[in-house]
Amino acid sequence: MRAFVAGLCLAALAFGASAARDPLAAQRWRSRILVVSAPSAGDAGLKAQRAALGPVRDGLAERNLVVMEAVGTGPEATALRKRLRLPPEAFRAVLIGKDGGSKLVSEEPIPPQTLFATIDAMPMRKDEMRTRSSGP
Template identity: 60%
Template sequence: MIGMAAAGLAASLAAAVGLGGPAQAAGDPLSAYRWKSRLLVISAPTADGNVEAQRRAVAAAREGMAERDLAVVEALGATPEAVALRRRLGLPGDGFRAVLVGKDGEPKITAPSPISTKTLFSTIDAMPMRRDEMRGR
């Protein structure tokens, strides 16, 4: 999925995070990703300039994202899925937020503006689990 265009990837993952499957049963919209993927959650009331900037950064860094098991999930608007993601991460519904979520399902960085891929990658690469992954490759 990482090889898709950023918008297609985000749409696919947003659909996958829907509340109609195992995630709903677990009560956590991120549970399907736990221990499998790190996530960059993009949250905003609409697809504004910050959302577009974060999407461009993601699109330009597909290879690095795939290497780090980093996927993108968008929480845009007031859909039930977006509201559930915001509630899970404690995000406001009235502004942009970007959140890096570790494979453990916990937020690692929360920012009110787009997070650079340099910051994303350096944060991930400093994580013990990622260090183990790099040693294993």
């Protein structure tokens, strides 16, 4: 029993260490992620991306799309940029699938229509839409 508990503790520590190295790990297989990276809060690309996403919150939720921002030079922003190999001095928007892979990378804000079309073309999303439409 003691060995079992020790094994669980080690597994929990390993998971925690993995999540610390990969800030996207907690969302894997749960959500798609749009990572928006900007050098500062005043960045024009960041402001434009926020403005474009504001009116389409329902569409984001429907597609299990979470927005994460890497703004400035803090540890969270640095970790996200390192994970995705993004430059700290420029705007980038990256769409990450539920599998953790990059699906779309842009140096410009991504219009919601482009995000939604890209996501809706993914096999996992097609399955979600089929399941939802054939539900009770």
